[in-house]
Amino acid sequence: MNDFIIYISLFLVAFLGGLLVIWKKPKVNQNFKLLLSFSGAFLLAICFLHLIPELYHDYSPSIGLFILIGFVLQLLLEFFSQGIEHGHLHYHGDKKTIFPYTVFISLCFHALMEGMALTDPHHHDDGQPLLLGILIHKFPVAIILCTLLLASGIKNSKLILSLIVFSLAAPIGLFIANQLGNSLNFDTSIFLALAVGIFLHISTTILFETSEGHKFHLKKFVSIIIGLVAAVIML
Numbered sequence: 001m002n003d004f005i006i007y008i009s010l011f012l013v014a015f016l017g018g019l020l021v022i023w024k025k026p027k028v029n030q031n032f033k034l035l036l037s038f039s040g041a042f043l044l045a046i047c048f049l050h051l052i053p054e055l056y057h058d059y060s061p062s063i064g065l066f067i068l069i070g071f072v073l074q075l076l077l078e079f080f081s082q083g084i085e086h087g088h089l090h091y092h093g094d095k096k097t098i099f100p101y102t103v104f105i106s107l108c109f110h111a112l113m114e115g116m117a118l119t120d121p122h123h124h125d126d127g128q129p130l131l132l133g134i135l136i137h138k139f140p141v142a143i144i145l146c147t148l149l150l151a152s153g154i155k156n157s158k159l160i161l162s163l164i165v166f167s168l169a170a171p172i173g174l175f176i177a178n179q180l181g182n183s184l185n186f187d188t189s190i191f192l193a194l195a196v197g198i199f200l201h202i203s204t205t206i207l208f209e210t211s212e213g214h215k216f217h218l219k220k221f222v223s224i225i226i227g228l229v230a231a232v233i234m235l
Helices: 003-024 030-055 062-081 101-117 128-151 156-183 189-208 218-233
Strands: none
């Protein structure tokens, strides 16, 4: 796939998700959480069906280590992001003008790592499942982030600027990784391994998070099955 299309796609999906919040101010409701369940299932499936087999195609003992590092890295990031990556939104209704710097920086770093993963040279399917998985997940995350920023009471100008910075994080990550791979012959499969660890943590957290009262949620189960089937279709 053309790199320009990837750059534009990464930016636009995040930016349009944020604009939707500014324009419509949607609520993070049950239907929104179903979209997250779909994205979590899709990410988990492409990890097992596409990404992990690709990483082990040219086996290196260190690959598993970097997957594990990515998993732990996401665990650390969630201390700062407050779990926005898998649908958690925490804010107080007192409208204090306090910018959530730790959440914002954590999500930007997360997006940077996603972009860096897309440069891996071993994609036998042109990286389309990975790109689609990132885009599906990035849209709701951008909505939750902008909902949090809007609730924090910051000015619209600062909100839009923050959205632009967040939307640029993944394209910048891809650009940096491309430069490292092309100029320094850096093994960019490391970035994919880190991303797989991150995706495994996010997707399993989304899927195995229990509903209130530990009740079986049919709609969530169906959305998960649809996400898994969609990934299988892309084989």
